[in-house]
Amino acid sequence: MMESSRQIMAIGNHSALRNTVEALSRYDWSIFHPGTLEEARAILSEQDYRVGLVFLDEAPSSIPLYMEKMPDLYWISIIENVELLSDETRDLIYRCCFAYHSGSLDAQYINTLIESALSMAKLSDLCEKNRKRCQNKALCMVGDTPVMQHLYRTIRKVASVDAPVLITGKSGTGKELTARAIHELSSRRQGPFNAINCGALPAGLIQSELFGHEKGAFTGANQRQIGIIENSSNGTLFLDEIGDLPLEMQVNLLRFLERLTVFRVGGQKEIPVDVRVLAATHVDLEKAIEKGEFREDLFHRLNVLQVRTPALKEHPEDIEPLANFFFQRYSSDKPAMLRGFSQESLVVMQQYHWPGNIREMVNRVRRSMIMCEHRLISPGDLGLERRNGHSRDTDSLQQARDSAECEAIRAALARNKYKILHAARELGIARVTLYRLLEKHGIDRNGVQDEAAADFPSTSETIQLT
Numbered sequence: 001m002m003e004s005s006r007q008i009m010a011i012g013n014h015s016a017l018r019n020t021v022e023a024l025s026r027y028d029w030s031i032f033h034p035g036t037l038e039e040a041r042a043i044l045s046e047q048d049y050r051v052g053l054v055f056l057d058e059a060p061s062s063i064p065l066y067m068e069k070m071p072d073l074y075w076i077s078i079i080e081n082v083e084l085l086s087d088e089t090r091d092l093i094y095r096c097c098f099a100y101h102s103g104s105l106d107a108q109y110i111n112t113l114i115e116s117a118l119s120m121a122k123l124s125d126l127c128e129k130n131r132k133r134c135q136n137k138a139l140c141m142v143g144d145t146p147v148m149q150h151l152y153r154t155i156r157k158v159a160s161v162d163a164p165v166l167i168t169g170k171s172g173t174g175k176e177l178t179a180r181a182i183h184e185l186s187s188r189r190q191g192p193f194n195a196i197n198c199g200a201l202p203a204g205l206i207q208s209e210l211f212g213h214e215k216g217a218f219t220g221a222n223q224r225q226i227g228i229i230e231n232s233s234n235g236t237l238f239l240d241e242i243g244d245l246p247l248e249m250q251v252n253l254l255r256f257l258e259r260l261t262v263f264r265v266g267g268q269k270e271i272p273v274d275v276r277v278l279a280a281t282h283v284d285l286e287k288a289i290e291k292g293e294f295r296e297d298l299f300h301r302l303n304v305l306q307v308r309t310p311a312l313k314e315h316p317e318d319i320e321p322l323a324n325f326f327f328q329r330y331s332s333d334k335p336a337m338l339r340g341f342s343q344e345s346l347v348v349m350q351q352y353h354w355p356g357n358i359r360e361m362v363n364r365v366r367r368s369m370i371m372c373e374h375r376l377i378s379p380g381d382l383g384l385e386r387r388n389g390h391s392r393d394t395d396s397l398q399q400a401r402d403s404a405e406c407e408a409i410r411a412a413l414a415r416n417k418y419k420i421l422h423a424a425r426e427l428g429i430a431r432v433t434l435y436r437l438l439e440k441h442g443i444d445r446n447g448v449q450d451e452a453a454a455d456f457p458s459t460s461e462t463i464q465l466t
């Protein structure tokens, strides 16, 4: 019996295509020849076709439509030499086809092309399957280097107990992902996982956000609100950027950690809550203690167990697998013709210092997949071309860094129509960090739009470029 994947869709009515189909009959293919696009799509939704054969003659307008509407097929076009003179046809082949054959009929060669298209399709299915498996796994982290293996072992160890954990690491290194993994591997996995960014909460709201409030506790408290600590009952609470928690709130948090009870604002009742607390910081809390900005007693309460997420430059061998992982993750948004990264961009990514770590990579890969107009992503698409150039050999390293930083910020602001949050996301940094950098580089803030001024950013927007 024939494997379902050895089915080929043939599009077009030209005699050359019919001859090709006939010549291929000595190979083990089942070739389906639909009459309309609707028929082709109906059969595709039911059966496993991965390779399409198309004859491009004077490019009847429906044929590009077939190819573009069925981007999951690996198209091989058969074409007369003369048709290759047409810009439109060349462009169509370049955008949509896995391969093409021109000239006289060569069934053996076309058979080889079909076999390799099928191998590529199988490879892509495998990667997709692997991606899904990874997404379903509790430890949805990419990286196989010794530093990452060490991180996974630590995560497993701390997940098996119920004590607080302090997760340290530079911005964008996967602290929140680590916290989620600890929760998913712990006995609390059936309970909620709630994350809150302590640095993003407006000062007047922190107490109520964390502990909740009773109706009438303050002006505007029209009804009772349960705080995030209570809402995390039987689960895990992740306090991101704990170093940014105001001192007075640190006292309340400490009291909660010691007694495992909360008082809602305006409430009299002490409410017991069973929550595991994980906290993260990208700043050195011991230095913050020395400066009187962080309570030492709270630090010791939180720092029972410690996990450190490594900076991306500590595990450069993971750069390529990570880039491919994000390419797969966002592949539903990509243009049909896009196949992956050029060799040069893989090299440039290896050399780049990734100040915003993995979050920066997510942003660069995602943006490049939208902007790329070719089959392979180039260093320019990743915004990494000029950063690695040597055009500034008269500058000191610091000057070169500063000027590249300033240039990248100006360009990101311009690309994002001066919307601060969008520009910050693209740069892989937090909004507050971007404001700091605007000041540092003397970039005019007039005209910058702060679309998040009214509300506060979610935890996934908390990145510092330090």
Ligand SMILES: Nc1ncnc2c1ncn2[C@@H]1O[C@H](COP(=O)(O)OP(=O)(O)OP(=O)(O)O)[C@@H](O)[C@H]1O
Residues within 6 Å of the ligand: 140, 141, 142, 143, 169, 170, 171, 172, 173, 174, 175, 176, 177, 178, 240, 282, 309, 325, 358, 359, 362, 459, 460, 461, 462, 463, 464
């Ligand atoms: N090992 C990894 N494998 C796959 N994706 C990762 C990995 N580490 C981080 N990421 C992804 O990188 C992005 C940033 O990760 P995360 O938010 O966990 O970092 P963070 O250290 O908490 O950042 P911040 O300090 O800004 O809060 C997320 O999209 C996350 O899914």
